Amino acid sequence: FKNIMIEFIINKLLIGFLIIIASITALYCMIHMVPGDPIKVLLGPRATLEMQEALSIKLGLNDPLFIQIINFIKNIFRGDLGADILTQRPVLTILLEQTPHTILLVVVSIFWAILLGIPIGCYNAIYQGSLSDKLSGIITISFIAIPPFVVALYSLLIFAVALKWLPAIGVGESGDLSSKISHLILPSFAVGLGWVGYLARLVRSSMLEVLKENHVRTARAYGISERKIILHYVLRIAILPTITLLGTGIGILFSSSVFAEIVFSRPGIGKLIYESVINRNYPVVMGAVLVTSTLFVITTTLSDIVNAILDPRIINK
Numbered sequence: 001f002k003n004i005m006i007e008f009i010i011n012k013l014l015i016g017f018l019i020i021i022a023s024i025t026a027l028y029c030m031i032h033m034v035p036g037d038p039i040k041v042l043l044g045p046r047a048t049l050e051m052q053e054a055l056s057i058k059l060g061l062n063d064p065l066f067i068q069i070i071n072f073i074k075n076i077f078r079g080d081l082g083a084d085i086l087t088q089r090p091v092l093t094i095l096l097e098q099t100p101h102t103i104l105l106v107v108v109s110i111f112w113a114i115l116l117g118i119p120i121g122c123y124n125a126i127y128q129g130s131l132s133d134k135l136s137g138i139i140t141i142s143f144i145a146i147p148p149f150v151v152a153l154y155s156l157l158i159f160a161v162a163l164k165w166l167p168a169i170g171v172g173e174s175g176d177l178s179s180k181i182s183h184l185i186l187p188s189f190a191v192g193l194g195w196v197g198y199l200a201r202l203v204r205s206s207m208l209e210v211l212k213e214n215h216v217r218t219a220r221a222y223g224i225s226e227r228k229i230i231l232h233y234v235l236r237i238a239i240l241p242t243i244t245l246l247g248t249g250i251g252i253l254f255s256s257s258v259f260a261e262i263v264f265s266r267p268g269i270g271k272l273i274y275e276s277v278i279n280r281n282y283p284v285v286m287g288a289v290l291v292t293s294t295l296f297v298i299t300t301t302l303s304d305i306v307n308a309i310l311d312p313r314i315i316n317k
Contacts, residue, residue: 005308010201016297021073023293024286028069034170061282072286081290082283094272099291101171102268105251105260108184109144109192110246112172117196118242121203122235128208136200143197149259152190156263169265187260191253202245206238213237240307252298 056062060071075082081091120140124133145265160168166186172179210216211234217227269288276284 005305008308009301009305012301013297016301019297020290020293022287023135024072025069027289028072029066030288031129041043061159074288081287084284085281086279091283094284095269095287095291098267098272098288099269100252101266102257102261102270103295104182105187105191105257105268106250106268109256110195110253112188113195113199114246117143117199118203118239120196120200122207122230124200124204125238126230130204140197140200143193144201146194148256149263150188151193152187152260152263155186155189167222171266183264183266187257187264187266190260190263194256195249198245198249199242202242204240206241207234210234210238241308243303247300248298254292254295 052124053062060068060140063071079092081095083090085092112195117140120136124136156168159166167179167183168186170183172181172183216229216233219233220226224233243255254270257268258274261268262274269291271283273288273292275281276288
């Protein structure tokens, strides 16, 4: 089993590497299709053609698109992600400053969504058809239907502007934990609210399927307590689709964080990508996409490994 698991992990890592390469290639092509010239943005309208040509050669923008992609991938293995064309700061330094803010936002958002979504889904499955199940279904579907940017805007207007309960913008005072937590509440609420609905509905439907299985009826026939049946025989299997969703949903969480970071004026990788695309700042965009693609691969691989540990039959599928 150990050798099979190692082979399974290696295959997942190889697939993840190909996903990263494909993401970089696709985005490189899309960026070049966007109107505008980063050289003119950097040098200004008074720059001569000779100055523009010299800078294009220096940045490698005169090379064919395929060569630019190959050179970027080569530089990744050297630990060189290039320099910001506007500030000339190393892209790696910028990413190391911005990425932790987004990771913290995403982790906190999904953490509180798990704490609410999974218990709600379990309760609704156990009491299927009850009034609480029906009301909860309406509420959780509403959570899914509301776009994150709408949640961000209204939570800002209600809790920060009208009620003044929570701060509106920023990440809090450096070294002040309570300030950082208070600044994190509204953005994490905006990002994680929809996931409460996703998790609750998925756990409910998965548990209802597992509750109909023969092994559950057998456990009840042996007189095993309902609590033990739910925790050890039902939830352990029903949770597998949820783990997969959490792993593959990292891309959705990062896209949701863009709105939260813009609305609440927070630093982060999402806001960095947004601003860099507008300025045609190729090195920063590519470095940020590399980070998000890598995080996506890591989370999906971890979710697949956890699923394989909980249900070894997955490895042979």
